[in-house]
Amino acid sequence: EDQVTQSPEALRLQEGESSSLNCSYTVSGLRGLFWYRQDPGKGPEFLFTLYSAGEEKEKERLKATLTKKESFLHITAPKPEDSATYLCAVQEGNAGNMLTFGGGTRLMVKP
Amino acid sequence: KAGVTQTPRYLIKTRGQQVTLSCSPISGHRSVSWYQQTPGQGLQFLFEYFSETQRNKGNFPGRFSGRQFSNSRSEMNVSTLELGDSALYLCASRKQGAADTQYFGPGTRLTVL
Numbered sequence: 001e002d003q004v005t006q007s008p009e010a011l012r013l014q015e016g017e018s019s020s021l022n023c024s025y026t027v028s029g030l031r032g033l034f035w036y037r038q039d040p041g042k043g044p045e046f047l048f049t050l051y052s053a054g055e056e057k058e059k060e061r062l063k064a065t066l067t068k069k070e071s072f073l074h075i076t077a078p079k080p081e082d083s084a085t086y087l088c089a090v091q092e093g094n095a096g097n098m099l100t101f102g103g104g105t106r107l108m109v110k111p
Numbered sequence: 112k113a114g115v116t117q118t119p120r121y122l123i124k125t126r127g128q129q130v131t132l133s134c135s136p137i138s139g140h141r142s143v144s145w146y147q148q149t150p151g152q153g154l155q156f157l158f159e160y161f162s163e164t165q166r167n168k169g170n171f172p173g174r175f176s177g178r179q180f181s182n183s184r185s186e187m188n189v190s191t192l193e194l195g196d197s198a199l200y201l202c203a204s205r206k207q208g209a210a211d212t213q214y215f216g217p218g219t220r221l222t223v224l
Contacts, residue, residue, distance in 0.1 A: 034212065034213075036215070041220075042217055042218070043115075043201050043215035043216050043217045043218045044154075044201070044215045045215070046212055046213075046214055046215075049212050087154065089154075096159060096166055096167035097142060097144065097159055097166070097167065097205060097213070098144070098156045098159065098167050098169065099144075099146075099154075099156060099203075099213060100156070101153055101154040101155075102153075103153050104153065
């Protein structure tokens with residue numbers, strides 16, 4: 001059974017204090033790993049898709065990386081508007097297009 | 112380009128009733144998936160529809176069902192509502208490629224009293 005574990009569950013940062021969120025996964029054949037951002041009461045907003053180990057993608061203050069067992073979402077010099085829950089999801093090769101989500105990391109950035 | 116839309120946004124029902132939620136995918140997207148999000152279980156996959164056919168189903172009881180129309184719009188139905196069905200129900204649409212990104216709608220917040 002696919003397993004996706006995100007850590008930490010919650011992270012409190014000062015504005016400008018860089019950090020990383022972790023997503024560990026166990027799947028029999030990874031088709032894709034997805035990062036989403038979710039604000040309270042809203043649907044998840046797509047950030048990145050990673051397909052193979054060694055791949056990296058960047059967008060503004062965010063950078064996502066992927067290894068064979070985990071993915072990291074690096075946040076550089078975060079701002080208060082980066083406060084949200086960040087969700088990681090995997091799509092396994094034999095599971096159709098179903099996404100298996102981790103529990104999320106709730107990020108709070110204080111000014 | 113308009114995003115995924117879901118109606119209604121909020122719904123209050125009582126136990127034993129049934130409910131129908133609607134989802135309109137992004138134009139050109141043919142696949143629609145449904146997810147349930149609760150504080151305790153997080154985001155869990157319900158089912159996926161493509162070309163009016165259910166392609167995949169999650170581990171939910173038969174009270175949860177869905178369908179897709181020829182214009183790719185989808186509905187999900189929950190019969191005999193239970194208190195535990197209170198959740199945010201999210202719809203996601205995808206073009207049709209093997210690992211195309213799924214884009215989520217704003218969700219329907221269902222409260223069962």
